[in-house]
Amino acid sequence: MIDNIKTILGSLIGKHKPSDSTVSATLLVKNLPSDEYYTALIEVIKAVSKINKDATVTLKDRISTLLYVDSQSAGMHSKLCSEFLRGSPRSKSFLPSILSYWTELSNGYQLCLRQMHSAKNFVVDDNIELAVARALHHQLSLVKWSALRYIAAEGNTWQQAYHLYLFAEQEHFHTKRIALYDRLNSSISPEELLIQAAMLHLAQTDNLLPQEIEAIHLLLERLVEGVHLELQSTQSEFQYVINLDMPAAPQLLRRGVLGKGCRYWSGDHVVNRLADLILDFDQGIPDAFARALPEMSLELWRDMLQKLSTRWSQDGGKSMRRCERLSSTGQARVEVGFERIAHHLKVNRTLPQGDDNLVPEWRVNDTSEVGMGLIYIGRAVESLIIGRSIWVSQKDRPNQLGIIRRVQRLPEGGTRIGVELLGSLPLPVILSENEREAISNHNGLYITQTNAQKGKRVFLVPKSFAKPGKLLNFLANGKSYQIRISSVITQFEDCHQVEFETLERLSD
Structure with missing residues (x-):
């Protein structure tokens, strides 16, 4: 079956007349194996990559093929995402394909725009609008999945999304609600897509659980409805800003953040809607959210909503820091996980604390009365999960037991860990x-x-x-x-x- 898929997809990337592309696309739909969607999706990604590299494909063929392949494979891709988030067997191996799917399709749609601009007289039709909306969705999905992996999205990822939004704005369809896929029975505007991703970033996801990040994404579909990007800042108490000319993430508006490429939106509207939602959750989990994320308990929902009300506030959540941090350096011995810690303490109770017991993969970065920051430069990052217990031993200091509260993958390599301390000498x-x-x-x-x-x-x-x-x-x-x-x-x-x-x- 997969050999047949390779043959069918291969026909999409050759030098065909429009009618040949249409026939190939029809065959693709009929032969996609629903029970082998992971393997089939890999072949889809390879085919799209080849289309992107083929400069001889006409704009009409390119955009129609990309839209079609995207429509027919989106369901398979959604299954992979769901299995990965649930931690299903083999799901860790899905991640490269999950990310490559969005990357290749986004690149393909952006290539369509460049190809269109090279034409003397181009017309923005429904297909172009849909291509831009999907490209923006795919590009901003990369931002969300960076957050899910505790990685800060690269500036170039944001910049490509800004270029797509700016095109929609220049062609006056940035506020137009577009149905991305027929199966979703919903529509969204390019403006709303960008604001959703911006608000997710401003939620400070580096100390949220993956299910909380998914829940915030779901909440934002309701919270940003009716929120618009403005060319000028307003007199509201606090605002957020995106600079479309800069490869940088959105931020809370500070003094001096001005420029032609800046777009502003008020935080009042979002936070007020959030307050209404908090009242709704006081009566229990609303049906829409219960169906979407059944693993989220009411207690976890309420706790997350309170976090958001602080983080989306005027000070951007800086009021959450309880104690001043002091810089600290030095290697440490670290054990992660309740059972590993207990076993280590039982086996090594008489082990002296000295340089021989410290490891180069771990070092202390800062300390406070209630916590500490660590840097880990090893590869075993899968064990670094928010809410998991951690034991830290330093030279000439009592060993500490704490809970991981923040995880941030660093672009230069390594992982920054924030720890809340429970006490010493467990x-x-x-x-x-x-x-x-x-x-x-x-x-x-x-x-x-x-x-x-x-x-x-x-x-x-x-x-x-x-x-x-x-x-x-x-x-x-x-x-x-x-x-x-x-x-x-x-x-x-x-x-x-x-x-x-x-x-x-x-x-x-």
């Missing part, structure tokens, strides 16, 4: 079900009240043990106790923090 403990002859043991991490960051003991347990009323045996430093979980304080990505009460001392 103690590994052994937990078992409430039978004296336990069949299996489980790990726990305990920080005494003296060493805890907030002056209150910290107890981390596996998620399966975080149930109020659950009875456990607690073994630490050769002493065993029977405890009862009284409440769940915080749910982390790989464990839960709970409070407990001690019932009795067990025989050793």
Whole structure:
């Protein structure tokens, strides 16, 4: 079947008359294997790449072929995106194809515009408008997927999107709502596409979970409706700005940010609509959002909405920083993940802290009373997940236990990690079900009240043990106790923090 697809797609890139291209496109639809969509999509990407490199293809053939292939393969691409976000088996291998699909089609549509401009008399028809809208959608999808991977989108990615929007503005269809695909039963304007991506960037996604980033993207479909880009700044209390002449991301308007290429929009309108949505969520998750993202709990939705209300505010969320950071340098030993930390602490409790135990892949960048910033230059970035526990050891300092709160891939290489500290000198403990002859043991991490960051003991347990009323045996430093979980304080990505009460001392 895939060999047939290669043959059919190959016919699209040859030197054909328009009728031949139409016949090839028809055959393509009939033979696309829905059960092998990953392999088929790879062939689609290769075919589009070859079309982009073929300078002999006419504008009419190029744009009709790109629009057609895009329409017929968009569903397959959407399936790959969904599986990747759900973490399905093999989904990590999908990422290059996911990104290449948007890149090649966006490049192809932009080539159509350049080819059109080279003509003496060109007319912007419905196909050109659709091509621009899709190109802008694909280009800005690259911005969103950079955020999902905690990478800042390159300036060139923004610049290409700005060029597309500027063309729509110059041809006076930037506010026209266009149906990108028939299957979506919805339409959107180039202006709304750009504002959505801008607001997502301004949400400071480097410390949001992937499902939160997806949720914000969904929210913005409602929040930016009726918001327009203006040529002049207004008297509203705070505004955002995009400079279409510069390869830079959108930003909160500061003094002196002026220029012919600048476009402004008010933050008041977006934040006011957000406030209305917060009230809606007080009554539960609205049906539209519950259907789209069932894995988002009401608590997580509410927490995310409160974050946005701060980050899209007048100070851009700078009020969130609780303590001043101090620059710090030095290598560190780091373990990531609840089970890895517990195992390391049990095996290496007597390991002295010195230069021999530090590793060059990790170094401390800054510290504060409540957290620290780390730089990681290794390759094992998949484990660096927001909400996951992390243990940091430095020379001549007590080791620290914390939670990853921010992840940012650096363009020059490496990853910046922001950590909220829970306390120092975590103690590994052994937990078992409430039978004296336990069949299996489980790990726990305990920080005494003296060493805890907030002056209150910290107890981390596996998620399966975080149930109020659950009875456990607690073994630490050769002493065993029977405890009862009284409440769940915080749910982390790989464990839960709970409070407990001690019932009795067990025989050793």
